[in-house]
Amino acid sequence: MTDTLLDVSGVTMRFGGLTAVNDVSLTVGQGEIIGLIGPNGAGKTTFFNCLTGLYVPTEGTVTFRGSVLPPKPHLVTQAGIARTFQNIRLFANMTVLENVLVGRHTRTREGLLSAILRGPGYRRAEAESREKAMELLEFTGLAAKADHLSRNLPYGEQRKLEIARAMASDPGLLLLDEPTAGMNPQETRAAEELVFAIRDKGVAVLVIEHDMRFIFNLCTRTAVLVQGQKIVEGDRETVQNDERVITAYLGAPLAETGPDQATGAAPVTGTDPTEADQ
Structure with a gap:
């Protein structure tokens, strides 16, 4: 059994009356590559921000290596979590x-x-x-x-x-936010090889990506966020064949697919205003 490195339990993030992430739980084990996908506005980057101390979750806990993470980015980095951003932020x-x-x-x-x-x-x-x-x-x-x-x-x-x-920063867990955005196929293949090489160094990876081929080639498990809710989590076949995932990517409202079977959560309205392209 894979040792749990990151344990996210019931994380919710509200901005006033807007719920951007609703009761999301997720684990990442030592040496795993886990995917996080969902339509634009699903709350994926907001979820990352909750893990890395940029946001303090309204509810829920984030535990890394058995300790609750402090809600400050530099302390999260010291604890062993590093990240990249969707929009490149180099000096x-x-x-x-x-x-x-x-x-x-x-x-x-x-x-x-x-x-x-x-x-x-x-x-x-x-x-x-x-x-x-x-x-x-x-x-x-x-x-x-x-x-x-x-x-x-x-x-x-x-x-x-x-x-x-x-x-x-010598992380134990690396969070990648759309690492292949804007890349051509050759660059995407190189990025895939790099992520595998990072995993082989003993670093676990949690990756947000819209390129489904990239995600399913890399990941042992993939979680799907829709309107802030995790609607399904599993291997490639489980995710690809889930009707709620298909419906979400075709653009039909989540409410039309019936009650949320994955979390039992109430329907969520709205998306995170800080996450315009997520």
Whole structure:
């Protein structure tokens, strides 16, 4: 049996009278790749934000490695969860190497005084961080562009750089928000290989994606969100053959499919206003 790494129990997120995520539970085991799919506005990115401390859930708990996560992003990163974003958020005027070095900040212990004095401890920590960053650039195929400005990278390589920066914090769980958005088929295949390689390093992955082929090639389990509710979770066959999933992607209202058999939750109205393209 796979050891549970992430345990999300009954997470609900409301914005005033609007329920964006409603009573969603999910587990991710050590070494698993889990998918999260759903139509635009389903609440997927909002759910990620609840896991990473950007939002404090209205209800429910998020437990990682047996401890409830503090509702602050930097503490979540220290605990061992890293993420990428749907919209690339690199430091455009910094080099590729510098972007990855930023991701190491939660794993370095040198303070302001040490940085000012630049003593032996600081220089040693700086050298170790550079070595780790270059290893990650080798891993993602970006080592030859370490000194390039990140804004000058092709789109697909910017996506890889975001993953390298996230991996720099030595996570046990990596959250990927639409890692293949805007990619061509060749770049998508490369992204798929990279996710498998990350899993082989012992890092579990939870991924949001609209590319169904990408998701089903990667994931052992996939959960489906519709209007903030998890309507089904299972393997490829279970998800593809579920009538509620088919109906949701064809655009019919969830209410027309009958009571929610997956969670027993009441119908949810509205979507998260911060998640216009999710």
